[in-house]
Amino acid sequence: MTTLLEVSGLGITFGGLKAVQDVGFRVNPGEIVSVIGPNGAGKTTLFNMISGVYKPSTGSVKLDGENVTSMDPYLLARRGLSRTFQNLQIFQTMTVLENAISGFHLQEMGPLLADLFHLPSMKSRAGKAETEARALLERVRLGNAAEKEASSLSYGALKRLEIARALALKPRVLLLDEPAAGCNAVETEEIDHLIAEVAASGVAILLVEHDMKMVMRISNHIVVLDHGEKIAEGRPEEVSRNPKVIEAYLGTEAANA
Amino acid sequence: MVTKRVTLLILAILVIASPFFFPSSFYYRIGSLIFVNGLAVTGLVILIGYAGQISLGHAGFAGIGGYSCALLPAHLGLHPGIAAIVGAILSGAIAWLVGRPILRLKGHYLAIATLGFGILVSMVLANEAWLTKGPDGIEVPDLGLKDVLELVGLDLSNSQFWYWFSGIAFVIGAWVALNLYDSPSGRALRALHGSEIAARTVGIDVARLKLQAFVISAVYASLAGSLLALQNKFITPDVAGFMHSIEWVTMAVLGGAGSVLGAFFGAAILTTLPQVLTVFQEYEQILLGLVMMLCMIFMRDGLLPSVLRLIRGKDK
Structure with a gap:
């Protein structure tokens, strides 16, 4: 199996502070790799580097063999990398449906003139995107909320909407930054199933999550960060037994488990 | 949100029905000014309301559109109507060139850069007297369409003709913006207005789309400038002036920058007020400033969305 996402030696410095240093790992198709670590360990920074939001100072990111280091997010999206955000980045004043359709942007975009004059070609593209977006909303149980303004949704629902928007791109690599944060147990379980389902369809998933039960349950592989450095990696049961990890992060919770 | 069909219907009814209530032909003139301003403000709705970008220099494009109607017929012998279209293309091209570097800026920086652009255009128009005849302005030839209509038996007064012509232009502009x-x-x-970073991650080429919005809104402003020049048969560098840009932005903000219908009401209110309350003539700029401040403090979404929300109640 070929590696879809390959990160090597990735590091970034913010004004002299080494936020992330020499981090590397691989994600294969259908695999769920989780990045864990205490607050401030550099997980989101790592995500931002992989997804092109930050430009790393060192190292490289390869997508299906192609070097995509520091590439703008919109170009990465065209190459099949999509992500969600820890602090929601929803288009608040748009409807839930429009948010979902925006995930189909690359599919529904055409010539500007077609948009300005509502030519039939635009209508068929937009119509197709809308149909697919509605199906996707059903899948994350937001079908009934389609016409509502996004800002009126609950936090958990917005989390699902963001996942739907990311899935709309039909990504090959999906980066999920704390998808279950702020969700109740039922919602967490739903997201849990959804992630497993997406992975089963062959998508490479990179996950940051604080819910340890969820991480241990669904991850194939875990990368542990502390102070911006990788201190351990391996299968969930290996990582949870690693003394360095227990000391840095898992603490008593894992020791008692 | 008021739907596209309803918006167009309201606008069409307003254009068609208003003349029945005009006490004198002077009101045709005000009506046509409202439509011209409405057209420019609709362009700003696309830039400010849709894309979330600001421009304090859009009157500069009105200057380009207006002076095209004066200069191209005089020097190249073009028909004034063709000149307006050439002016719009020129404005679009200039907006594309200027927009590429300055749209990387955000917020205040973008405001200042566009402000600089507008002032630059008005200074060129005022100072290059060999071409533009300077600050005193220049004559604009007649469009000639009114005479053609007369030949087919449609005899309109000058102000009536421009009322209908601007009205139709405005409704078409509104239709395109709603599309x-x-x-x-x-x-x-x-989307990029809502979250630029999320927009990029779904594959939106943010720089390109901002530029498109800037160019489209520049074309609207240019056509508004041409309409103004053609109906006045005269144009001065004031059309490109700073105050003119501010007026349009204030109209957009007052009406509700996100909606085309709001743009119309903003334009209607701020075009009519100084005409009706002539006492305010000298205080017009103070009035503009006051309107802008009150909008920002009490109804940041603008008049129309705020009123709609009041009517519908707080629940959404």
Whole structure:
């Protein structure tokens, strides 16, 4: 199996502070790799580097063999990398449906003139995107909320909407930054199933999550960060037994488990 | 949100029915000014309301459009109507060139850069007297369409003709803007307004779309400038002036920068007020400033959305 996402030696410095240093790992198709670590360990920074939001100072990111280091997010999206955000980045004043359709942007975009004059070609593209977006909303149980303004949704629902928007791109690599944060147990379980389902369809998933039960349950592989450095990696049961990890992060919770 | 069909219907009814209530032919003139301003403000709705970008220099494009109607017929012998279209293309091209570097800026920086652009255009128009005849202005030839209509038996007064002509132009402009709102490009513009970073991660080429919005709104402003020049048969560098840009932005903000119908009401109110309350003539700028401040403090979404929300109640 070929590696879809390959990160090597990735590091970034913010004004002299080494936020992330020499981090590397691989994600294969259908695999769920989780990045864990205490607050401030550099997980989101790592995500931002992989997804092109930050430009790393060192190292490289390869997508299906192609070097995509520091590439703008919109170009990465065209190459099949999509992500969600820890602090929601929803288009608040748009409807839930429009948010979902925006995930189909690359599919529904055409010539500007077609948009300005509502030519039939635009209508068929937009119509197709809308149909697919509605199906996707059903899948994350937001079908009934389609016409509502996004800002009126609950936090958990917005989390699902963001996942739907990311899935709309039909990504090959999906980066999920704390998808279950702020969700109740039922919602967490739903997201849990959804992630497993997406992975089963062959998508490479990179996950940051604080819910340890969820991480241990669904991850194939875990990368542990502390102070911006990788201190351990391996299968969930290996990582949870690693003394360095227990000391840095898992603490008593894992020791008692 | 008021739907596209309802918006167009309201606007069409307003254009068609208003003349029945005009006490004198002077009101045709005010009506046509409202439509001209409405057209420019609709362009700003696309830029400010959809895309979330600011411009304090759009009157500069009105200057380019207006002076095209004066200069191209005089020097190249073009028909004034063709000149207006050439002016719009020129404005679009200049907007594309200027927009590429300055749209990387955000917020205050973008405001200042566009402000600089507008002032630059008005200074060129005022100072290059060999071409533009300077600050005193220049004559604009007649469009000639009124005479053609007369030949086919449609005898309109000058102010009536311009009322209908600007009215139709405005409704077409509104239709195009409403089309854009509910289209892939419009969604992408509103998306990047909502969250630029999320827009990029769904594959939206943010720089390109901002530029498109800037160019489109420049074309609107240019056509508004041409309409103004053609109906006045005269144009001065004031059309490109700073105050003119501010007036348009104030109209957009007052009406509700996100909606075309709001743009119309903003334009209507701020065009009519100084005409009706002539006492305010000298205080017009103070009035503009006051309106802008009150909007920002009490109804940041603008008049129309705020009123709609009041009517519908707080629940959504």
